[in-house]
Ligand code: FES
């Protein structure tokens with residue numbers, strides 16, 4: 057009997073309203089739908105990647121009310137009434153890249169790119185918190201994001217360059 061009740065609970069749906077990259081969305085979703093799946097499958101924002109699905113690799117990182125969170129560790133309904141930013145929202149309405157994206161491109165901070173959207177979102181949150189991080193702080197800040205290609209050195213160089221440029225244009229990390 058208890059199992060049946062649990063199964064019914066797990067299949068429940070409810071309304072969720074979120075603002076993602078400045079656009080408001082209202083959807084009815086299963087209460088167990090992960091935020092990562094909601095972004096990718098319901099909103100078609102596939103720049104948020106899914107790797108481990110249990111909070112280890114960091115490739116699903118998005119900003120939730122400005123904080124970096126792992127979208128695979130949240131249910132979509134937990135984001136109700138929140139403001140999210142995904143990699144698709146980084147450049148805003150401009151045609152050019154965000155300075156963090158530009159720095160990654162110039163410093164070759166990516167190879168296959170699978171980890172990159174999550175890393176860029178983590179870097180955005182890191183530089184908002186600490187605009188002038190040391191190399192050690194950059195490595196510590198990125199310790200929750202796994203990259204299997206680059207060896208991290210060029211990522212660190214990209215973060216240094218992005219930090220330098222953003223200190224001259226701090227509104228970019230608001
Ligand atoms: S997919 Fe979310 S941390 Fe790996």
Ligand code: FES
Nearest residue numbers: 167169203204205
């Ligand atoms: S660039 Fe391939 S996993 Fe990081």
